Amino acid sequence: MDEESVRAALEHYTRHSAAGDEDRASEIYTEDAVVEFPQSGERFEGVANFREWRRDYPAQVDLEVVRVRGRDDFWVVEMRARYDGGPWSYGPAVYEFRGALVARETIYVAEGWEAPEWRARWRAAP
Template sequence: MEASRVVVEALWERIQARDWDGVAGLVAEDAVVEWPVSGERIVGSANFVAVNREYPEGWTIHVLRIVADGEEVVSEVEVPHEGVGVFRAASFWTVSDGRIVRGREYWTGLGADPRPEWRAPFVEPIGAGGVVDPAGS
């Protein structure tokens, strides 16, 4: 459903704009958002807004893609954070009645997982932004 996609697009736009009242309007009061990588669960729109509002400044969000199928929406964003690094998030959202009711986000830093040597003959390293890095750095 296109409406669900529009909700997630607006979510990222409002987070980028630091429009916290606008973000709250897109997230259901009883929404549950899980972050499995860090083992955390955010319950409720007020907590979701607070976590994002209180995150240290210096970041920008670039939406890389959004794919929607009915109420289910997947987004991929890149978040450069000055002095910290570049993060990526793959987020799985459920939208009902124009509001996000559930989410599961996988956040990681680019290059955060070491490349095992055994894979070297089969892979090419990529740099920031997903660009192949011929130097392998």
């Protein structure tokens, strides 16, 4: 896998998921893929399981790929997400590929915060 292929797979997912087409969105996964949320301790095994709860998700989710880094079959992707147009949450998602498909996705989510002014003199310009 290369960065362009990983980004294309994730953009395929976000585009189709945002349109409510979880069948097409889930095409990026192996049938036995695992999705994990370490913060909640949840683990979902198999596309059939996590596709269905994503289909029933009780909020409109907007996802954005910020940065992609990795090599071979292991990639870390900086993401941002928001629910029902609310504030953005941020976090990395770790993707392990088997060939061109995602075999494992580990998702971390955290709320954003305002940068403290006292650190401003050391910050790089955005």
